[in-house]
Amino acid sequence: MKIHFIAIGGSAMHNLAIALYQKGYQITGSDDTIHDPSKSRLAKYNLLPEEFGWFPRKITSDLDAIILGMHAKKDNPELLKAQELGLKIYSYPEFLYEQSKDKTRVVIGGSHGKTTITSMILHVLNYHDREVDYMVGAQLDGFETMVKLTEENEFIVLEGDEYLSSPIDRRPKFHLYKPNIALLSGIAWDHINVFPTFENYVEQFSIFTDSLTNGGIMVYNEEDEEVKRVVEESSHPIKKYPYITPKYFIDNGTTFIETEEGDLPLEIFGEHNLQNLAGAKWICQHMGIEEDEFYEAIVSFKGASKRLEKIAENNSTVIFKDFAHSPSKVNATTTAVKNQYSEREVLACLELHTYSSLNAEFLAEYKGALDDADKAVVFYSPHAVKIKQLDEVTEQQIAQAFERDDLIIYTNPQEFKEFLFNQDLENKAVLLMSSGNYGGLDFNEVKSLV
Known part of the structure; x- marks a missing residue:
């Protein structure tokens, strides 16, 4: 072709x-x-x-x-x-469905966690030499590309994004896949330029739930109230498998998960990641991986690229880069780092970079998102606001939205860089959250701070 x-x-x-x-x-x-x-x-x-x-x-x-x-x-x-x-004109999700009509389609959806969960599943399958087709939104260790398509593989694992399919197909991508097996990790309002109300946004997940094949399997996070409601209120003929955060403890900076195999040390941390792990385990079991096989593989999972990615560390300092930008992700990521490094001061830096995060009306959703940081910084570019043709956002609006009196705000990339590079990082955990790069910050330079 x-x-x-x-x-x-x-x-x-x-x-x-x-x-x-x-x-x-x-x-x-x-x-x-x-x-x-x-x-x-x-x-x-x-x-x-x-x-x-x-x-x-x-x-x-x-x-x-x-x-x-x-x-x-x-x-x-x-x-x-x-x-x-x-x-014939396809959007890429539409074409992926065409390529996988004869396969068992596994689709991972949710406002947050879907890339990590998809990555966990692929890591476990790869560890046990199980060949599958896939599409995932982040680069993974051991995988050359983020998409694989074959004629022979039985399963295809797809990250199910709720954003639009193409300029001429305004349906959310995950509505096109018609899963046999699916997962919903969480629902937190996002993409407000497309879904102007929370109710409209949630409706997309109801449509996704009802798009499963008859008799299909839905794995869902029952600790998320909206997910629980959407799935449990659906009258679509599917099998429903809830999951919750597994029992765990933190010892000397390492998170251990409690299992029948014993206490297992993990490379990842944070309650949101442990929820992701519980969901990934259910999916892997539905794909033929035994529970003990899952645990054997998952202990070596280091995370997906830019998802709580450790970019530098020494005995007294650790620096993470994270894709978090929506309020729920910022809150979960900041809390995870503070819990993991409770003896250290957490410096959390957030760039407001997306349409939603730079929208004056949406800013209120960030209330409390950085509360667990000992020192909190927000960077945004007024130039980016103009490019996106949004109403001007002021520093005062940002300060009011986060409801944190000591919030530090920067709009100049050079001034933010000077602030970061002049910090005493002794006994610190630094968290850099953005889907951008703080107006041109070189993360290789940041590594030299440690």
Whole structure:
């Protein structure tokens, strides 16, 4: 098959392009800009466009399909040409479903934790040499790409994102997969530029629950009130398997989980991660992994990239980088670090970077999110607010939202960097939370602080 990717440089899109190339498809693509790691990965397989931009001449009638990325706009010249020619146009979740119609589809959904849970499942399966197809939103140790597609594998494990599928398909991605086995980890309002009310957002998870195949399996976090309500109120004919946080304790900076196999030390920590582990265990058991096999493998799981990722450590200092940006994630991550390093001072730095986090009305959701930090810093770029065409957010609004009198606020990247690099990090745990980079912070430089 000949397939052209419009916006090939996206994190999921470029991985799908590579996976299809490895499957023997003829792949071309376009994008207006591509950054690393996408750029170097595409170049490795000779899939990097020769020049950046949109070129309608690339769209020809001999193409079998177009895969359209969310980064493209409705009036994209290549998209308009494809529509004019009547070519088959897929969003990437729609195409993944086409590739997996004859497989057992396992879909991991939730506002938070889905990348980590998917990563845990893949780690355990890989440890036991169980071959599966997959799509996950983070780079994992032992996996070259984030997407794998074969003809022969029985299972496909998919991270189920609730964001929109493409510029011309406004359905949430996870509505398209029709799972045989699914998981819901938690529901906390996000993507307010698409889902303007909490009720509208929650409704997407109800639709997801009812999209399971008849007789399918739903594993769900019953400690999350909204998840519990959504799943247990569903009259769809599915089997329901609740999970809760397993028993654990922290000893000398290491988290131990209590099991029938004994107390097992983990590389990960935090109640949210232990909940994720409990959900991943249920899914693995439904995929044929015995409980003792799961525990044997999970003790070596170090986490997904940018999810409480330890980037530097010595005897008195530890620095973590985390993707957390929504209020529930910020709260859970900050609490986890404080609990794990209770004898140390926690310095938590949060960048407000997304549409939701920079929305003046949404800011109130951050109340108390940084309370467990001994010192709390918020960075945001007024320039980013303008680029996103949002109403101006003031430092006073941010201070009021977090309800923390000693909150430190920076809007200048250089001033934030100087603050960070002038801190005495003796007996400190530093947490850098962002889906961005604080206006250009070099994390390799940050490592040199330790």
